[in-house]
Amino acid sequence: MWKEEDDKLKRTFVFKDFKSAFAFMTKVAAVADRLDHHPWWSNAYNKVEFELSTHDAGDKVTDKDKHLADSIDAIYADMA
Structure with missing residues (x-):
């Protein structure tokens, strides 16, 4: 579940392995590039952490971030 904290949408996804x-x-x-809205993320082995905010809006959460979060959730659901 995404949580809004420190003017960012944050979520961690866990997978069975690095691959x-x-x-x-x-x-x-691919989706972020198509939307021209690129996340801050990190990866360590089987975990991917996101922080979404919109730089052009003063690093605040905007509809662009919510749309990207929904897209990320859909990708995760398709892979589950």
Whole structure:
């Protein structure tokens, strides 16, 4: 579940292994590029952490972030 904290939407996704986490990141990268809205994220083995905010809006959460979060959730659901 996404949580809004410190003017960011945050969520951590956990996968069975690194390969699955990386496949997820690859799919998210394609969507983020298409939306021209790129997340801050990190990956350590089977975990992918996101922080979404809109730089052009003063690093606040906007509809762009909510749309990207929904897209990320859909990718995760498709992989589950």
